[in-house]
Amino acid sequence: MIAFRRTHAARLSILTATLAITGARVGAQTQPTIPIVVAQAMNLEPSFIGKPQYFDGRPPTDWPADLVPAGARVLGGGIIGDPSMFRLRAAVFAFSEQGDPMEIVRALVTRAGYSRFQQMPPKTGGFVATDPPPGIPEQYCKASTMVTFGAVDSLHAPRVIAIDVVDGEGARQSCTQQPDMSMMRHLPVTVPPLTPPPGATTTGGGGSSWSGSGGTVTSSVVTTIPADSVLAHYARQLVAGGWKAEGKAAAANGIAVQKFSFRDADADWSAALIVLAAGDRRELKIEYARID
Numbered sequence: 001m002i003a004f005r006r007t008h009a010a011r012l013s014i015l016t017a018t019l020a021i022t023g024a025r026v027g028a029q030t031q032p033t034i035p036i037v038v039a040q041a042m043n044l045e046p047s048f049i050g051k052p053q054y055f056d057g058r059p060p061t062d063w064p065a066d067l068v069p070a071g072a073r074v075l076g077g078g079i080i081g082d083p084s085m086f087r088l089r090a091a092v093f094a095f096s097e098q099g100d101p102m103e104i105v106r107a108l109v110t111r112a113g114y115s116r117f118q119q120m121p122p123k124t125g126g127f128v129a130t131d132p133p134p135g136i137p138e139q140y141c142k143a144s145t146m147v148t149f150g151a152v153d154s155l156h157a158p159r160v161i162a163i164d165v166v167d168g169e170g171a172r173q174s175c176t177q178q179p180d181m182s183m184m185r186h187l188p189v190t191v192p193p194l195t196p197p198p199g200a201t202t203t204g205g206g207g208s209s210w211s212g213s214g215g216t217v218t219s220s221v222v223t224t225i226p227a228d229s230v231l232a233h234y235a236r237q238l239v240a241g242g243w244k245a246e247g248k249a250a251a252a253n254g255i256a257v258q259k260f261s262f263r264d265a266d267a268d269w270s271a272a273l274i275v276l277a278a279g280d281r282r283e284l285k286i287e288y289a290r291i292d
Helices: 013-021 036-041 101-111 171-174 227-240
Strands: 053-056 071-083 084-095 138-141 147-152 157-167 208-212 214-222 244-252 256-262 267-278 281-291
Touching: 084 171, 101 147, 101 157, 147 171, 157 171, 227 244, 227 256, 227 267, 227 281
Parallel strands: none
Antiparallel strands: 053 071, 071 084, 084 157, 138 147, 147 157, 208 214, 214 281, 244 256, 256 267, 267 281
16 A cells, blocks of 8 residues: 655755745756745655645646635645656645634535545454544545645644645555455454444544453543443444343443353353543443353
């Protein structure tokens, strides 16, 4: 899979800073002087995909008209890469003081026909993430084109937003669900997919560990819903996935527990779902063990 990284942060390489401040000549073409935030938006690693072409005060060539926010000022943009393999077009917009610029761009991208893409967790992963890990922008896809966006410098210019449009093989792969490799990891059981309660969010799918006879699956949910209500929410999903609740749930002092049994991989298993309230988080844990 083709990987790339763009950092929405206040840092520039020497080459990028030189291009931004003084301009540079590539072959017979002269690059324009552009705002630093535009150069930051094009600060890509690795550099083997080529040198960027900059545009001063306007989006790059062939920029989609439906990805130009109404009322925002275009600071510039750029193009880098090969459209057959990986091409990034970036445009940088300065927003007025009215409204949340990220919400404005999110609505713009959705109206343009892009849908938010999230890689489905492995079948044995259990807890489903609602948000990308910190520092990873939301990813939207339409066919084999991918769009991401974020503040170029959230500290010094929080209302300056860069929108990236990526196409080529790299975007196609990024917008395609990757095959579940759980069988290759020899996980002992399949935990049903578990989505958080309405209004609650998770970052990342949590963790898991296992041995030949048992293991754990963990996650963390940001919510103020009581622990017993969170337990009931996930317990219903486990039962719908074929697990059987054993006895009644127990809850006290911000801790809730429910025992389960299920059959998987031609064996009988016992499990427990544990929810621990910690401030505005609910720590989740599933313990399972094979019944010999």
